[in-house]
Amino acid sequence: MLTERPLITPSQKPKVLIVGAGLCGLTLGILLEKAGVPYDIYERMTQVKPLGSALSLGPNVAPLFIQMGIYDEFIKLGKMCFRMDNYNDNRELEFSKDFTPMNEHGVQIQFSDNSTAEGDILVEADGAYSGVREQPYSWGTFPCENNIYCWGVIQYLGKETSKEHDSFRNLEWGPDAAQAMCKDVRDFAILGGVNGDLTIGDLIENSPLISKVMLEEKVFETWYHGRTVLMGDAAHKDAAALANWIGVLSSTSIEDTEEVFEEYRNERLPVAKAAFASAQALLKLRTTIRHS
Structure with missing residues (x-):
């Protein structure tokens, strides 16, 4: 009581x-x-386990990190991002x-x-729980120092489609939940490649760990x-x-x-x-x- x-x-x-x-x-x-x-x-x-997720933090968090006493460590561990390439397409897919x-x-x-x-x-x-946007998918790539290449794909859910993902919302984040989505987005085009034909699928094949999360x-x-x-x-x-x-x-x-x-x-x-x-x-x- x-x-x-x-x-x-x-x-x-x-x-x-x-x-x-x-x-x-x-x-x-x-x-x-x-x-x-x-x-x-x-x-x-x-x-506690790695999820394969990358966090992009802007300069507005620097004062808070300084107050918390973790700014110097964060700078040492972080990787500077050289540019951000964003894409979208009207696809149905204790x-x-x-x-x-x-x-x-x-x-x-x-x-x-x-x-x-x-x-x-x-x-x-x-x-x-996630809201609504008009575009079904958008994706982006973020080349960083030390030859590190970060990427992400976002699927936007409406009122009805979000209900189909209710079960995932209660699951642990991790690579298993990402497998089905990876199959749907493999052919999404990005900049790069010998013949300019690089796709998200190429990044998937070379990523050691991939996670799916609800935003x-x-x-x-x-x-x-x-x-x-x-x-x-x-x-x-x-x-x-x-x-x-x-x-x-x-x-x-x-x-x-x-x-x-x-x-x-x-x-x-x-x-x-x-x-x-x-x-x-x-x-x-x-x-x-x-x-x-």
Whole structure:
């Protein structure tokens, strides 16, 4: 049974339960650690393993990485990208932790293995579900230093087609889920080759590890309810803003918690909407250029 949690004193901080050990969940954990806020992170994956995914990070993350103390290491490990070639075509073609949230005076999460955890705030950083775009596919290549060649293919799902992928949304990311999609996109043309006939299939044959992932692109209007708050793909990232607002909490009352969450939403929702609109405009620009 959920125990009532007392109000915190100035020397205490709220206990934060973070569901999802992705980029945002881990980033929030680091920032809470530096702020002296107690937290636990829970993840449904059973182990840490390579997925064959590449992350492209822009200069806007540099200040955050410096604050976290990982910037120098990131620069050493990262590979500079020389250019980005984008294409599209009108084609038809603690680990093992899942959870159920419960909250009233505090927050308790009950996991699929029947274990529980209690805290003052629940952060859901485990994703949302993908939205809609008009073009069925787009793809890109990213030549990098040290003769490294990164690439990716995006399949855009509508309201009906996204339902066909519901089962994948609950699977682990990895190479097995990518096999069927690789067969569908092998003939997609890209720049290069002796006779200018290079395709995505050539890259597939020379890639040691390939993953398929679900990318979310919705902007939810509701970011919190009670003691539970969204972050990451569900609310367009920004662990730093959420960590800052959690850090100023003076009590664990639900009234104070919701007030802080509302400030977090008011600060970041306009930015999230602007970023979403910019991404949609960029897609339309790329589509116009490729089909003109």
